[in-house]
Structure formats: structure tokens, C-alpha cells
Amino acid sequence: MLNIARIPLPALIGIVLTSLFVLAAIFAPWIAPHGNAEIVSDVPWEPMSSAHWLGTDNLGRDLLSRMIYGARITLFIAVLATALSFSLGAILGFSAAVFGGWYDTILSRLIDLLMSIPTLIMALVVLSVLPSNVVTLILVMGVLDSTRVYRLSRAVAVDINVMDYVEAAKLRGEGSAWIIFREILPNALSPLVSELGLRFIYAVLFLSTLSFLGLGVQPPDADWGGMVKENKDGIVFGIAAALIPAAAIAALAISVNLVADWVLNRTASLKGGRG
Amino acid sequence: MADTKAKPGMLLDIRNLRIEATVYPPGEQPKTITLVHDVSLTLEKGKVLGLIGESGAGKSTIGLSSMGYGRGGVRITGGEVILNGRDILKGGKEGFRRLRGREVCYVAQSAAAAFNPAHRLMDQVVEAALLHGTATRAEAEKRAVALFKKLSLPNPETIGERFPHQVSGGQLQRVMTAMALCSEPDLIVFDEPTTALDVTTQIDVLAAIKDAIRDTHVAALYITHDLAVVAQVSDEIMVLRHGRLVEWGGTRQIIKEPRQEYTNALVSVHEIAHQEQTPGTTPVLSVKNVTAAYGRSHIKVLKNVSVDIFPGQTLAVVGESGSGKSTLARAITGLLPPEQGSVVFDGRTLGNKLVDRPKEDLRQLQMIYQMADVAMNPRQTVGTIIGRPLEFYFGIRGSERDRRVAELLDKIEMGKGFVDRYPAELSGGQKQRVCIARSLAAKPKLIICDEVTSALDPLVAHGILELLLGLQKEEGVAYLFITHDLATVKSIADSIAVMYRGEVVRYGAKSKVLAPPFDAYTDLLLSSVPEMEIGWLEKAIAGRRMASAGN
Numbered sequence: 001m002l003n004i005a006r007i008p009l010p011a012l013i014g015i016v017l018t019s020l021f022v023l024a025a026i027f028a029p030w031i032a033p034h035g036n037a038e039i040v041s042d043v044p045w046e047p048m049s050s051a052h053w054l055g056t057d058n059l060g061r062d063l064l065s066r067m068i069y070g071a072r073i074t075l076f077i078a079v080l081a082t083a084l085s086f087s088l089g090a091i092l093g094f095s096a097a098v099f100g101g102w103y104d105t106i107l108s109r110l111i112d113l114l115m116s117i118p119t120l121i122m123a124l125v126v127l128s129v130l131p132s133n134v135v136t137l138i139l140v141m142g143v144l145d146s147t148r149v150y151r152l153s154r155a156v157a158v159d160i161n162v163m164d165y166v167e168a169a170k171l172r173g174e175g176s177a178w179i180i181f182r183e184i185l186p187n188a189l190s191p192l193v194s195e196l197g198l199r200f201i202y203a204v205l206f207l208s209t210l211s212f213l214g215l216g217v218q219p220p221d222a223d224w225g226g227m228v229k230e231n232k233d234g235i236v237f238g239i240a241a242a243l244i245p246a247a248a249i250a251a252l253a254i255s256v257n258l259v260a261d262w263v264l265n266r267t268a269s270l271k272g273g274r275g
Numbered sequence: 276m277a278d279t280k281a282k283p284g285m286l287l288d289i290r291n292l293r294i295e296a297t298v299y300p301p302g303e304q305p306k307t308i309t310l311v312h313d314v315s316l317t318l319e320k321g322k323v324l325g326l327i328g329e330s331g332a333g334k335s336t337i338g339l340s341s342m343g344y345g346r347g348g349v350r351i352t353g354g355e356v357i358l359n360g361r362d363i364l365k366g367g368k369e370g371f372r373r374l375r376g377r378e379v380c381y382v383a384q385s386a387a388a389a390f391n392p393a394h395r396l397m398d399q400v401v402e403a404a405l406l407h408g409t410a411t412r413a414e415a416e417k418r419a420v421a422l423f424k425k426l427s428l429p430n431p432e433t434i435g436e437r438f439p440h441q442v443s444g445g446q447l448q449r450v451m452t453a454m455a456l457c458s459e460p461d462l463i464v465f466d467e468p469t470t471a472l473d474v475t476t477q478i479d480v481l482a483a484i485k486d487a488i489r490d491t492h493v494a495a496l497y498i499t500h501d502l503a504v505v506a507q508v509s510d511e512i513m514v515l516r517h518g519r520l521v522e523w524g525g526t527r528q529i530i531k532e533p534r535q536e537y538t539n540a541l542v543s544v545h546e547i548a549h550q551e552q553t554p555g556t557t558p559v560l561s562v563k564n565v566t567a568a569y570g571r572s573h574i575k576v577l578k579n580v581s582v583d584i585f586p587g588q589t590l591a592v593v594g595e596s597g598s599g600k601s602t603l604a605r606a607i608t609g610l611l612p613p614e615q616g617s618v619v620f621d622g623r624t625l626g627n628k629l630v631d632r633p634k635e636d637l638r639q640l641q642m643i644y645q646m647a648d649v650a651m652n653p654r655q656t657v658g659t660i661i662g663r664p665l666e667f668y669f670g671i672r673g674s675e676r677d678r679r680v681a682e683l684l685d686k687i688e689m690g691k692g693f694v695d696r697y698p699a700e701l702s703g704g705q706k707q708r709v710c711i712a713r714s715l716a717a718k719p720k721l722i723i724c725d726e727v728t729s730a731l732d733p734l735v736a737h738g739i740l741e742l743l744l745g746l747q748k749e750e751g752v753a754y755l756f757i758t759h760d761l762a763t764v765k766s767i768a769d770s771i772a773v774m775y776r777g778e779v780v781r782y783g784a785k786s787k788v789l790a791p792p793f794d795a796y797t798d799l800l801l802s803s804v805p806e807m808e809i810g811w812l813e814k815a816i817a818g819r820r821m822a823s824a825g826n
Contacts, residue, residue, distance in 0.1 A: 167610070171629070186652070187654055
């Protein structure tokens with residue numbers, strides 16, 4: 001089925017880098033040379049050496065180990081938040097397009113209401129009230145992001161809903177579940193997949209922002225965004241420790257989107273990817 | 276080549292034209308195929324050459340090569356296209372830019388899709404002339420208004436201020452002809468300009484195009500698959516098949532004394548012998564005084580319509596666009612609940628709305644659509660598409676389902692290799708066959724066929740009609756056949772309902788409806804069907820009793 005020689009080079013790069021990040025995240029405790037919160041040096045921001053490949057951070061912890069544990073936290077939260085926003089947004093969006101009428105109107109206005117409040121402020125308010133843990137973080141990020149997915153999937157589904165094949169399914173007497181999941185979803189996949197790559201990265205950045213502001217992942221754990229914050233003071237002294245997690249975010253963003261582009265190319269084919 | 280100089284008086288001289296494209300067949304390496312094999316033609320100033328053939332014959336490809344254009348990755352790889360004494364293929368991009376819209380203009384099949392909906396008609400009509408600097412805006416607009424008049428468009432002075440959606444399809448097609456003529460080109464390529472129109476509208480557009488060509492002395496390539504249409508407008512006809520020249524000759528010679536077998540097959544009338552059945556006693560479907568409107572509009576799209584369909588028979592509903600044919604189908608299926616009246620199916624009154632109908636009623640009443648490619652989910656394989664009604668209505672799954680799908684594929688005369696194909700991998704005729712199989716899978720008593728052959732080539736359409744008739748004999752299914760094509764009606768109907776502006780104006784057995792005396796509308800409809808006879812157009816226009824709706 002999947003011929004490795006036929007995967008284009010950019011997609012291959014994306015796949016390799018993304019799997020590296022994912023593997024690092026999964027096997028963090030076994031790969032990382034030191035513990036996440038283990039202080040290995042008395043001096044903050046020790047330069048790169050053979051003992052500490054990426055040097056140490058502001059508290060003298062091994063930066064490489066922190067990066068690997070950080071990948072775990074960052075990916076875990078971003079993946080779950082994106083999954084939540086997509087399932088919620090897409091199902092609500094598709095159903096609004098299929099049912100129409102009052103259901104659509106009420107849902108759409110509620111979503112508008114939610115979108116009219118700036119996402120960051122909304123998240124800050126909610127997170128400062130609710131207990132600060134990973135579950136709340138994922139829920140807040142997922143729900144807030146689902147408004148965008150709702151908009152997109154509703155717009156796409158409205159167009160598909162008027163196609164003759166959907167009408168044929170309705171004439172056959174099919175239920176809403178079949179129409180949404182079997183008739184509309186496969187045809188709406190292309191725009192959704194391209195949005196998925198983008199939204200996942202926004203989730204990583206949003207998490208970074210929240211951590212930066214102190215409402216995201218709580219210390220001693222840290223996602224990459226939080227690590228930028230921890231080490232930002234070093235930049236003044238010409239220490240590059242803050243740039244390493246920033247570069248990791250950029251690398252993840254690019255590689256995930258390379259994969260998304262490739263998936264998009266394959267799903268856009270109407271000949272089952274055989275053409 | 277020594278002789279690149281064209282003969283005097285010759286406007287277009289295409290020599291040994293060869294056109295290729297790269298295709299990507301499933302599971303194989305990409306390969307290059309030849310679409311047009313060494314075709315040559317010449318065209319004198321002021322003459323019309325008709326290019327005719329079925330889909331894929333290379334008609335449009337050859338037509339577009341006269342302006343050096345290859346559509347969708349198609350490449351001109353050999354030969355010469357000599358226009359006004361020079362080989363335009365050697366001119367490069369700049370040469371094409373000077374040529375297109377000035378020396379050669381193009382009239383597309385679907386004017387509705389070819390006009391930019393965001394700009395007014397006049398701006399688009401004069402654009403080419405302004406770009407090439409052949410006229411000032413005032414001159415070009417004056418010329419355009421004169422052309423609108425010549426093409427008998429309503430309100431020629433002001434129609435240019437409208438947007439494309441504000442005029443009808445037939446009018447838009449004429450505006451497009453005006454657009455092509457406005458920059459006073461030497462050659463116009465007409466690519467199936469009347470195929471998408473109603474017969475009653477087609478006749479007006481044809482007459483307008485013919486007059487305009489005669490008065491402006493422009494030469495034209497007229498591309499179509501309808502031999503009767505091309506016989507009305509062209510001086511010479513070229514028959515093409517699979518990118519090769521079959522026959523080229525004067526119009527009279529081609530339609531009266533064809534020399535090739537294929538031309539003969541095109542020329543000879545394809546009639547399906549169908550014995551009209553006498554109506555039974557109890558109709559399977561009975562539409563009683565149905566009145567319907569879209570939304571809460573007070574404009575009724577259907578007015579007090581009553582028709583009966585008998586088991587195993589075919590009722591043809593005929594009329595032009597906007598006559599309410601398809602709305603009648605929507606009222607019967609429950610997609611558009613009627614405001615008044617009722618639909619009685621098999622002795623019981625059907626629920627007005629789709630949701631009120633039990634599954635059994637839905638099963639027994641199936642529908643086949645005009646555009647087979649949008650009637651099937653492009654993400655489902657043929658097996659899923661045909662198998663779904665079996666699962667849904669009868670709960671048949673697994674190997675039993677696969678067996679039944681194979682059986683149905685056999686019935687529609689398609690082989691075993693099609694189960695795993697996607698709709699995009701089928702030809703137009705095959706797609707329509709799969710749609711037929713899908714509706715048959717439900718074992719219905721009535722199938723509504725909405726213009727099922729309109730989008731197909733005549734020979735393919737002929738095959739579909741024969742298949743439908745054969746299936747009717749085998750399965751005893753009744754058809755409600757919606758069409759605007761009277762030749763189709765003659766082939767398959769047992770009874771006919773002629774619709775005009777939402778009303779049934781004539782209804783009865785086929786032999787009765789198609790026999791004189793006619794009412795004015797039926798007469799117009801019948802007399803508008805092009806006949807393969809030179810001079811038919813003028814005769815038909817002169818003999819009309821009422822003007823068409825002006826669509």
C-alpha cells in the first residue's frame with residue numbers, strides 16, 4: 001500500500017522529525033540523561049559540554065533532559081486539546097449544517113458569543129478560577145479552539161449538504177449519523193486536515209503563551225513555552241538557552257505541517273490515492 | 276518545410292496537428308498518450324466548419340489549438356497552425372497574447388460558468404477590444420449595443436448594465452457571442468454553444484449566431500456532438516473519432532451521402548422500437564391536484580398538477596427549463612411538501628414530508644439524477660454505492676451482499692473489475708449505469724429519472740435508454756421520466772405529460788399526445804427539435820405560432 005520510495009522528500013523529513021519528537025515524548029524517562037527537576041550544576045546557564053549537551057538552565061538543571069520531558073508535556077496537552085477541539089467543532093459544525101433551522105441559529109450565535117471574547121483573556125479568566133491542572137488546561141484549550149473548527153466545518157458541510165449524493169442518501173431514508181460520518185465527513189476531510197496541522201501548532205503556541213503568563217503547566221514541570229520563559233533572562237547576558245525550546249517549537253511546527261500537507265495531497269485524490 | 280505560405284484566401288490552415296497529454300493510470304507508471312493524430316484542416320475567410328464527434332474525439336482540443344491553447348496540461352507537440360499566413364505556434368507567449376481575443380475568439384459551452392459573476396456584462400464584452408487597443412471604450416460599447424440588437428437580445432441599450440445572473444441562460448449565450456464578435460476577430464471558435472440550452476431556446480440562439488456570422492463575414496469553427504445542429508450553420512463538416520479524422524466534406528454530402536461507416540452511424544436516426552402499452556386499471560402512482568411553491572413565495576411552481584403512472588409503464592414529463600418538471604419530482608419524493616393535493620402510491624397516500632414516510636415507502640420510490648458524477652459520493656467505491664441500499668433496506672451483509680452487487684453490476688452490463696473503483700475512475704455512461712444499479716438494488720416499484728441522458732453523448736445515451744427499457748421488462752418497474760428531449764420521449768414513453776409554466780398543458784397516451792391537432796406550446800416544442808436537413812432552421816422559425824419563453 002504505502003511505498004516509502006514514493007513519499008516526497010519534504011513529507012519524509014516531516015515524518016522523521018515528527019516521529020523523533022513523538023518517540024522522545026513517549027520514552028522520556030528512559031532517554032533523558034537526568035531527571036526533570038534534578039539540579040546538576042551549581043552555576044546557572046552552564047555552557048554546552050560533553051556532560052550536558054545543551055548546557056544547563058536558569059536553575060542549573062540539565063537542559064537536554066528538560067527538553068525531552070518538555071516534549072512529553074507539550075505534545076500530550078497539544079494533541080489532546082486539538083483532538084478535543086476537532087471532534088467537538090466538527091461534529092457540532094456538521095450537525096448544524098445538516099439540521100439547519102433553530103439548531104443551527106442558536107448554536108452559531110453561541111459560538112459567535114464565545115468567539116467575541118478574546119481567546120487569551122477568556123482562557124486567563126477561566127484558568128484563574130478553576131483548579132490549575134492538566135485536565136482543565138486541555139478542556140479550556142480544546143473548547144476555545146473548537147469555535148474555529150466549528151466555523152470551518154459548518155461552512156464546508158453546508159456546501160456538501162446540498163450535493164445530489166447527500167440528497168440521494170436522505171431520500172433513501174438514512175439517519176443523521178450516516179449522513180454526517182459517511183457522506184459529509186470523508187468529503188470535508190481535505191480542508192479539515194490542512195486546518196488540523198495549523199490548529200495543532202496554534203495549540204502548542206497557545207500553551208506556551210499560557211505557561212509564559214504563569215497559568216499553563218505548573219513548575220517544576222514545564223512545556224517548551226514555559227522553558228522559554230524560565231530562560232528568557234539569560235538572553236540579556238548572551239546565553240542561548242531560551243532559544244533552544246523556541247527552536248524546538250519551530251521545528252515541530254514545520255515538520256507537523258509537512259506531514260499534514262502530504263496527507264492533504266493524498267486525501268485530495270478522488271481515485272483512492274491511486275492516481 | 277518549403278511551403279509555409281498559406282494559399283491565398285485561406286484564413287486557417289492546420290497541418291498534421293499532433294496533441295499529447297500525460298496520463299496517470301491507476302497502478303501504472305505515468306505515460307504519454309496522443310489525443311489528436313496528425314489532423315489537417317483548412318478554413319476560408321467567412322466560412323463555417325463544423326467539428327463533430329463524441330466525447331473524447333478531440334473536437335474541442337483541435338478547436339482550441341487554433342488559438343494555440345491546450346486545456347488542462349494538453350501539449351501541442353507537432354504540426355503547424357497557420358493563421359493569417361503565419362505559424363502561430365512559433366510566436367511564443369507574446370504572440371499568443373496578441374492573437375487571442377483579437378484574431379481568434381472563443382465561445383464556451385457554459386456561458387454561465389464562463390462569465391465573471393462580479394462584473395457587469397458590458398465591461399466583459401468590451402474588455403478584449405480595449406485590451407488590444409482596437410477601439411476606444413465608446414466605440415466598443417457602440418459596437419456591442421449593435422451586436423446585442425443583431426442577436427435580438429431584449430433591451431439592447433441597457434442589457435450591458437446587468438450582471439450575468441440577471442439574464443437567462445440563452446441570453447447569456449448570446450451575450451457571449453456578442454463578446455466574441457465585439458473585437459471583430461477573423462475566427463470564432465464555438466464550443467458547443469447551444470448544448471446546455473432548451474430546444475426552444477436553442478433555435479433562437481442558433482438563428483442569432485447564424486445571422487451574426489453571415490453579416491460580419493467572420494469565419495468559425497463550430498464544435499458540437501449534435502449533427503442536426505451543425506447541419507444548420509456550417510458550410511463544411513469534419514467528423515472526428517478518437518482524435519483521428521473520419522470524414523471531411525460539404526454539409527450536404529456528409530448528411531446525405533456519408534462515405535464512412537461511422538458517419539453513417541451518426542447520421543442514421545437512432546430510434547428504439549418501443550410498443551406503447553395501454554394504461555392499466557390501477558395506477559401505481561397517482562398525483563392528485565398538487566400545487567407547490569418554494570418557501571413562502573406566492574409564486575406557484577406547480578399549479579394543480581394531476582398525473583397517473585401505471586405499473587411497469589413509463590410516463591414522460593416534457594417541458595423546458597423552469598416548467599416545473601423537476602419540482603414535480605421533488606413533490607413526489609417529499610423533498611418539497613406540496614401545499615395542496617396529495618400523492619397516492621400503491622393505494623396509500625404518501626406523507627407530505629420526507630420524514631413522515633416509512634422506510635418501505637422510501638424503498639419503493641427511487642430516483643436517478645441528471646448529473647451522475649454528483650449523485651454519487653466521490654469517496655465511496657462502486658461496491659459501497661450499490662451495496663448500501665441492500666444493507667439499508669434488506670439487511671444483507673458480507674458475502675451475500677457482494678454476490679448481489681456483482682449480480683447488479685452484471686445487470687447494468689458492467690464487468691467484475693468495477694467493484695473497487697471510485698466514481699472518478701468511471702466514464703459518464705458508466706457512472707449513470709452505477710446510479711441505475713443503486714436504485715435497482717432497492718427493488719423499487721417506481722423510479723424517477725430526472726434528465727438521466729441529458730449529459731451524455733447520443734450514442735451513450737442510446738445505450739442507457741435501451742438498458743432502462745430492458746430492465747423495465749425484467750423487473751416490471753415503472754418510470755417517471757423527466758426530460759426536455761423529445762426524441763427520448765418518442766423512444767421510451769407510454770404516456771406523456773407536457774408541462775408549461777407549472778401546469779400540465781397536454782396529457783395522455785403517447786400516440787395521442789404526439790398526434791395533431793397540437794396546442795400552441797406542444798407545437799413549439801415539437802417544431803424546435805432540430806432535424807437533419809439543410810434549411811430546417813429557417814423553416815422552423817418562419818412556421819412558429821408562439822415565441823419561446825425567452826429562456
